[in-house]
Amino acid sequence: MLTGGISSDLLSPPTLFYVDLSYNLLQGTIPANISSGLYNLRLSENSLVGPIPVTICSLRTNSLELDNNKLDSQIPPQMGSCKNLELLNLAANRLHGGLPKELENLTICWNLYLQDNSLTGAIPSEFFSSQGLTIMNLENNKLNGSIPDTIGTLRNLIELRLGNNKLNGKVPVMPKSLSTSLNLSSNLLTGPIPPYLGGLQQLQILDLSNNEFTGEVPSSLTRMRSLTLLELSNNLLSGIPPHFPPSILVTLTGNKDILLDENKDAVDVNQDTVARPLAISVMVTSFVGGFLVSIALAGIYVRCFGNGKYESSAASRTRAPLQSEPLVELQNLRRIRRQLDAAVAKYG
Known part of the structure; x- marks a missing residue:
């Protein structure tokens, strides 16, 4: 297992094509002198500190993985210049500041992982302009404001994770391409649960727990043919929930106005x-x-x-x-x- 720092000339040879130094005990900062021909850079799972070098933004790399370090800076707006990026993973660092709207220029980026940082501010509406995006994870940050309506235009998104932030307002129309997971838990979302979420026929996991949703559970959710887990606990829901098929595990704990005892067909497992x-x-x-x-x-x-x-x-x-x-x-x-x-x- 490698220790110490990354020497200033290690990443600079012009013929360097692929670098993987992940899962080591490397310390110090990322050198600014990086070869422009680098196609893939992996420095995950180390103890690297300091800022993300702006010179990284001029690379032709299609994969940049700096996750699980101790990087402490803002995300450089110049990151939007990495137009060849298909995978950007900056998760589990100490990044702060807002999400640069310049990331909209990552038009072919498929996977974007920015979770487990201290990012603040609103999610820019331009952030969802990359039509190739398939996975977006912004969980466990300090993002606020509403979820932009432009998210509904993403036609290839299969997984969206926005849990454990401070997002508020109502849930906009979501892409019907969502299939793996939609996690909006632990925010400040309000209003009734939108019935149109029942139209996400490919979705397997829907987590709306720990928000401030009100009203009744829409019956349209019972017709989500691929759904296996529905998390609705700790909201302000009321009324008698509809009958869900046995293939869907539903949690409704922490909704004091939900009437389970009056409906034998409801999601009252103990009664059943x-x-x-x-x-x-x-x-x-x-x-x-x-x-x-x-x-x-x-x-x-x-x-x-x-x-x-x-x-x-x-x-x-x-x-x-x-x-x-x-x-x-x-x-x-x-x-x-x-x-x-x-x-x-x-x-x-």
Whole structure:
């Protein structure tokens, strides 16, 4: 494992094409003297400090990964000049300041990772002009303001993560291309949950927890055919939630005005798991009871007619007390069977 600093001339040879120094114990700053022919630069998972060199912005690189270091600066606006960038990963540093609108020039950037920093300010509307963008992660920053409406124009976005910021306002129309995850949790978003989110038919995970959403849970969310997880906990939701299919795991805890107990078809797992064993128990009891009644009737038949022929009148008088006993048993068994049938009708 490499230690120490990166020498000033290590990244400067003009024939240098690919550099990967990730997952080491490198310290110090990133040298400003970097070859303009560098195509791929990976310095992830080290202990590098200081600013992002402006000279990086003049590279022809298509992949720049500086994540999981201790870089402490703003994102240079000149970063928008890296028009060949397809992957930009600056996550988990100590970056601060606003998001430069010049990043709109990264028109072929597919993956943008800026999470786990201290970025502030609003998200520029120009930020969502890159039509090639597939993954955007801005989680765990200090971004505020509303989510720009221009996000709805992205046609290739499959994952959007804006959780744990200070975003407010309402949720705009989202791209129908979203499929992996839409995370808007732990913000200050308000208003009702937009019913049009139910149109995201490819989306697997929708996290709207820890906001200030009000009103009822829209029934359109139950028709999201690819959804597996719906996080709605810790909002201000109210009313009776719609019935979700078993394939969707729904969390609604922390919404004090949600009425789960009044709707047996709602997402009340505890109520559902109690009702099902009860019905099964009644069915099993009915089956066992019916089986016992059948055995008892067979026994009565044998006791009454076991000889296979009619007895004489004298013998009949002698056996009379024995015949009355099975009749009493038969009446009791019929009464038990009626009770079991009534229980099945009530709970089955």
